[in-house]
Amino acid sequence: MARDRQSQEDYTRPVRRVLIGAMVFVLFCFFALWRIDNPRVERFRAAIVDQVVPSFDWALVPVTRFTRMVEDFQSYARIYEQNQELRRELQQMKSWQEAAIQLGQENARLLDLNKVRLNAQLTFVTGVVLTDNGSPFRRSVLLNVGARDGIQDGWATMDGLGLVGRISGVGRQTSRVILLTDTNSRVPVTIQPSGQNALLIGDNTLAPPVDIADNLEDVRPGDRVVTSGDGKVFPADILVGQIAQGPGGRLRVKLAADYGRLEFLRVLRTPVAPEIASTGGLIAADEAMAAPALPEPEEGSDG
Amino acid sequence: MVDPITLRRYLYRALFLAVCAMLIFLKLLPLTTEPRSIPGPDLLFCVTAVWIMRRPRWAPVGMIVLVHLLADILFLRPIGLWPALSLLGYEFMRRKAEGSTEISPVVEIGIAAIAFTAIVTANALFLGLVGVQHPGVIAAILHVFVTIIAYPVVMAFCVFVLRVRRRRPSELDGSVVA
Numbered sequence: 001m002a003r004d005r006q007s008q009e010d011y012t013r014p015v016r017r018v019l020i021g022a023m024v025f026v027l028f029c030f031f032a033l034w035r036i037d038n039p040r041v042e043r044f045r046a047a048i049v050d051q052v053v054p055s056f057d058w059a060l061v062p063v064t065r066f067t068r069m070v071e072d073f074q075s076y077a078r079i080y081e082q083n084q085e086l087r088r089e090l091q092q093m094k095s096w097q098e099a100a101i102q103l104g105q106e107n108a109r110l111l112d113l114n115k116v117r118l119n120a121q122l123t124f125v126t127g128v129v130l131t132d133n134g135s136p137f138r139r140s141v142l143l144n145v146g147a148r149d150g151i152q153d154g155w156a157t158m159d160g161l162g163l164v165g166r167i168s169g170v171g172r173q174t175s176r177v178i179l180l181t182d183t184n185s186r187v188p189v190t191i192q193p194s195g196q197n198a199l200l201i202g203d204n205t206l207a208p209p210v211d212i213a214d215n216l217e218d219v220r221p222g223d224r225v226v227t228s229g230d231g232k233v234f235p236a237d238i239l240v241g242q243i244a245q246g247p248g249g250r251l252r253v254k255l256a257a258d259y260g261r262l263e264f265l266r267v268l269r270t271p272v273a274p275e276i277a278s279t280g281g282l283i284a285a286d287e288a289m290a291a292p293a294l295p296e297p298e299e300g301s302d303g
Numbered sequence: 304m305v306d307p308i309t310l311r312r313y314l315y316r317a318l319f320l321a322v323c324a325m326l327i328f329l330k331l332l333p334l335t336t337e338p339r340s341i342p343g344p345d346l347l348f349c350v351t352a353v354w355i356m357r358r359p360r361w362a363p364v365g366m367i368v369l370v371h372l373l374a375d376i377l378f379l380r381p382i383g384l385w386p387a388l389s390l391l392g393y394e395f396m397r398r399k400a401e402g403s404t405e406i407s408p409v410v411e412i413g414i415a416a417i418a419f420t421a422i423v424t425a426n427a428l429f430l431g432l433v434g435v436q437h438p439g440v441i442a443a444i445l446h447v448f449v450t451i452i453a454y455p456v457v458m459a460f461c462v463f464v465l466r467v468r469r470r471r472p473s474e475l476d477g478s479v480v481a
Contacts (some may be wrong), residue, residue: 016364023368024390030372030383035433045376052377053331 028102124158124266125149130174139182139204139260140165146173156227156234156268162256163187163227163240164265177265180240181208188230189240189253192219197228200240200253206246207252221245225253235270315361318465322350323370327377340440344447344453345419347374348389352415352454353461354394356400357469367393381435392418404469406412408458416451423447 003137034041043044073255127143147170155167165185169176178185189210196219199211212219223243229236241255347370352425354362371386399414400406404453412450423443430437437443 020390020394022365024387027368027372027387027390028385031381031387032383032428034382035435041382045379045382048376057416059328115345 042228073250116138123269125151125269126264126266127175128264129262139179139185139202140168141179141265143175143177143265143267144173145267145286146171146175148172149266151175152271154233156238157272158238158266158268159257159262159264160266161239161258163234163238164257164259164262166233167267175267180257181206181259187224187234187240188228190228190236191219192224192226193244194223197230199224200225205252206259207246207254209252210243211247212251216251219243219251235268238268309357312361315358315467316363316366319350319354319362320366320370321460323374324348326350327370327374330438341449342442345446346453346457347371348419348422348450349454350461351389351393351398352418353458354467355397355408356411356414358459359397359401361467364438366435381430383475384429385422388422388429392422395421397475403445404471406469408455411458412451412454415454416447419450420447424429 124144127145127149130142130144142156143151151167153167153169153170157164157166163180165177165179165182166187167175167180180187180200180202181204184201185200186210187200189198189200190196191198191210191212192284194215196212196214200208201211202208209224221243225240225243227234227236227238227240239256241253241257244252244254246252330343351362351367351370355367356455368390371389372378372382375385383470396414400411422445423449427437427440427443
């Protein structure tokens with residue numbers, strides 16, 4: 001019988017070769033058909049998938065679930081459910097994070113545009129707060145930027161949100177910032193939308209009071225307070241905070257800057273405004289050519 | 304009364320079909336829906352190669368073609384090309400392994416690797432020839448590597464668990480087989 005099979009093998013070899021050749025040919029024909037009449041074959045494929053896959057359906061769901069559980073190294077259904085829930089939540093959080101990042105970028109763009117609109121020359125140097133000063137009566141911080149970085153006395157300092165103070169004292173590598181809450185701080189501000197001019201007076205509290213020059217009735221709690229630019233201490237229109245009514249009816253400013261966490265501060269490079277010194281030699285051209293000297297920044301209303 | 308050899312042959316043919324069906328089924332499972340950077344091994348190829356290099360009679364051509372066509376259809380691959388090329392590859396492997404009672408595993412893995420690389424290359428060439436989009440060279444190379452790495456595992460499984468083994472010299476001689 002074995003001998004028989006052996007001879008059978010010898011006999012079948014060419015047959016097998018022909019068979020395989022035919023098979024390969026047919027398969028190539030299939031491929032050609034698929035390539036040429038793709039939609040029809042794809043319909044055929046869809047029909048077969050339709051037939052085959054649902055017949056696995058009873059097994060697909062439990063096996064998938066079980067394998068996923070094994071993959072997660074979770075043997076308890078409860079933990080597995082929790083895990084799934086957490087993953088869903090994480091996904092939602094990711095979408096929110098994405099939205100937040102996009103909003104942040106948009107905001108940054110708008111702020112950038114805002115800055116351009118305010119003053120094209122307004123750039124800033126960011127410094128890290130090195131130390132607070134320990135005295136309970138002086139409110140100032142030390143930044144790690146100084147004359148080396150081109151910092152000058154009198155420049156305005158903000159955190160990301162609002163005005164923090166002004167530079168007062170510049171070393172080579174450090175500079176001191178007198179905060180708005182310092183008792184020596186006086187800043188001319190404008191209250192919007194009424195446009196009242198006022199003076200922000202530091203009094204060692206987180207909400208310094210404002211001294212309003214004109215009409216007290218026009219000012220309401222919630223109004224925005226921005227720097228006015230008067231006296232050329234600060235550039236105009238930097239956000240300071242919001243009006244709030246303190247105990248005793250005195251109007252105070254709720255500062256926009258986060259004084260609880262002063263970590264990075266921006267020192268605004270305030271361009272020195274050219275001052276018109278001469279009365280103008282309209283006729284005598286020689287005098288008009290003389291360039292006006294750039295003035296030193298004034299000490300302004302700072303106490 | 305059915306001849307025990309024939310019975311065993313049919314049993315192993317059924318086993319081959321079952322293993323292939325199981326592999327296709329496992330591949331269809333929606334375990335990971337996110338795209339993976341490393342393509343999985345072609346286990347269907349591994350199993351068929353192990354079978355064909357040990358007991359070609361337990362894996363008839365018709366069954367191989369059927370299984371591969373079904374896989375083509377279900378995996379949304381171009382229909383017909385992969386079965387045709389792999390059939391040629393299996394035939395090459397069968398010739399290499401034919402008649403020998405003992406091939407060292409290293410040689411066997413080498414044969415399978417050569418065949419699979421050739422199949423993948425030919426597949427890519429044909430797809431490029433008729434202008435079908437191909438997953439890419441790097442993915443194809445990774446696929447080949449992963450499959451070659453997986454081959455010894457599949458081989459061990461088939462040999463030691465499913466007991467698909469080469470004919471012993473005594474069987475070749477034609478003495479009575481258990």
